[in-house]
Amino acid sequence: MDPERWRTFLTEQQERVRDRTRRLEAELKTLVRARRGESDDDEHDPEGETLSARWSMLAGLLESAREDEWQAERAMARLASGAYGVCDSCGRPIPFPQLEVRPFRERCVSCSV
Template identity: 55%
Template sequence: MGAAAGAAGADGAAGAVGAVGAGGAGAADPRLLALLEAARLEVAGRASELERTLAELVRSRESSNDDDEHDPEGVTLSSEWSRLSGLADAARGELSEVDAALERWAAGSYGVCESCGDPIPVERLEVRPFATRCVPCASRRHHLPPK
């Protein structure tokens, strides 16, 4: 956790910071909006750089031998394209998550668990500002028993 984690109120009740209206624990905490905006800039920059690198790789691949099977560089280019493509897809997905969090902020529903409806603790939002679930619900979602 960064410096923002230590910014609880004077009474030490970090979870109560900014609790207002229909929003969650962080619905009115300007630090969380700043974290979301910073995350959007970082992720958008990363996605853009990955797209640029991927485009350069495609251009270099077009100018090389098209026969990957017999070209010693072909396998390397294919592997790199696959890796960069996966990273770019992940960055676009993360950007969508951040944009959705900013929309929830604007709608007044930021910081509310989409599974149980309880407020998401500020500490979780400080670590993952675009979280949509509280820790117990996120844990249950990722550790479902086999059917």
């Protein structure tokens, strides 16, 4: 693929990751509001426990989404400098199917193990 097509591909992936982060942030905000609206008697409120569990889950997802976003930015920088798609470790080109599965990878599968 030529660099222009890589750029389109990566931009799409980056937007997807950003969307996910924004959606999770919005969901967490709503949840925080829902928790504030509850009584202080949280311990005896089964609903409160469900919200806490959901909050931890969302917080975890958001953390990994932010990590992906950061990786997407790095991938864009690598593309700009011509290093994208080249394994950081062995210096060989990363096969396209591997990049398709994980577009932000910086190492080929053999070097990632």
